[in-house]
Amino acid sequence: MSSGRLLVAESKQVRPPWWRCALLWVASGFAWVVSIPLLLFTLGGSMQPHMGWATGIGAACGMFSILVQVDQRLAAFAVFLVSFSSALAAQQLMTFVLAAVATCLTTLNAKRRVCNPSEQFLDFQYGHYSGYHKRSELNGALEDIHPSRSFFACHPHGVLSIGWISNVCWGRKFHQVAGRCFCLIDPTLRNKGLLAKFFLDAYEGPHGGFRDTRSHTMQELMERGSSVAMIPGAYQEATAFTYGRERVALARRKGFVKYCLQYGYRLHPVYTFGESETYYTACGFEWFRLWLNRKGIPTVAFRGLPWCPLLPRSDVEMLTFVGPALELPQISHPSPQEVDEWHARYIDALVALFDKHKAEAGKPAAVLEIV
Numbered sequence: 001m002s003s004g005r006l007l008v009a010e011s012k013q014v015r016p017p018w019w020r021c022a023l024l025w026v027a028s029g030f031a032w033v034v035s036i037p038l039l040l041f042t043l044g045g046s047m048q049p050h051m052g053w054a055t056g057i058g059a060a061c062g063m064f065s066i067l068v069q070v071d072q073r074l075a076a077f078a079v080f081l082v083s084f085s086s087a088l089a090a091q092q093l094m095t096f097v098l099a100a101v102a103t104c105l106t107t108l109n110a111k112r113r114v115c116n117p118s119e120q121f122l123d124f125q126y127g128h129y130s131g132y133h134k135r136s137e138l139n140g141a142l143e144d145i146h147p148s149r150s151f152f153a154c155h156p157h158g159v160l161s162i163g164w165i166s167n168v169c170w171g172r173k174f175h176q177v178a179g180r181c182f183c184l185i186d187p188t189l190r191n192k193g194l195l196a197k198f199f200l201d202a203y204e205g206p207h208g209g210f211r212d213t214r215s216h217t218m219q220e221l222m223e224r225g226s227s228v229a230m231i232p233g234a235y236q237e238a239t240a241f242t243y244g245r246e247r248v249a250l251a252r253r254k255g256f257v258k259y260c261l262q263y264g265y266r267l268h269p270v271y272t273f274g275e276s277e278t279y280y281t282a283c284g285f286e287w288f289r290l291w292l293n294r295k296g297i298p299t300v301a302f303r304g305l306p307w308c309p310l311l312p313r314s315d316v317e318m319l320t321f322v323g324p325a326l327e328l329p330q331i332s333h334p335s336p337q338e339v340d341e342w343h344a345r346y347i348d349a350l351v352a353l354f355d356k357h358k359a360e361a362g363k364p365a366a367v368l369e370i371v
Contacts, residue, residue, distance in 0.1 A: 035194035049090035140321035147179035152229035157237035163272025184230035264330025273361035323353035
């Protein structure tokens, strides 16, 4: 389908009521953001009669950092054993409730699939994620996109990757131009995301699905020639997020370039303007938060709307632009020098994309920081 016909098709979409869009974002935010803190709170709360709240939650954090790395059936059994043993010893109704919630949450991770794919839910998400903001669009070199062997490197991560969600993963226009494409996210979030697994499993379909960013997963997809999209900056970019600053963590992120060389992929830079204005964040203790990131625990203190900090600011224009593809040669075993060369070319292409569209996005004086 041509980009002109896409725009006509999009214009016929009726904009949904804002309150329904907000409810979807609240449900999504709770599932994606609150799941892990809720598990830590309930597990720590089940132990608090014996060691206090602070120590109990600290112990829960320690358990989570270990159990997230093992078979999740074993993790679910360990949480059940610890939480209910504590509740039995305390003989308090509230500790039994907390133990039950902690066990149920962990059991979600032990299940390979928590729900079936849902085309109806996907169609609902297509319109309601993008309908939340004042303006949410995908533009750029869409005519340059090929339906296979394409790698979409998306920036910036922001706090909750609002542009990635609205205009790429759950963007109707993106799937119309890119075809079948798999979105790659952190292994802990994809495979052990607790309540988020409902959204991820329901997403599966002919358009693609969510997969994790482990090496063997990416190699399996790219050996088949499947198109993939990911945010190279990941949690580290979220940790470095500062309101109003256009910043991407890319200086040391070269693995995706190496994979594109190994499999001869077309590499598209993708940038979302407006992501940097979705949330206000609290800075400080960056070294500790980066350490927690490496353990699979995202740590960003943020607020969006005053009356619901979980919701992103709605008066922002989320404008995502796809850049022309870099045509990478296929090199089975690229040298570090070849990776460095194409990584530098990719950074130049990303900066060129940013500079080309920043005035259109209402930020003519903006400067892209590469950290």
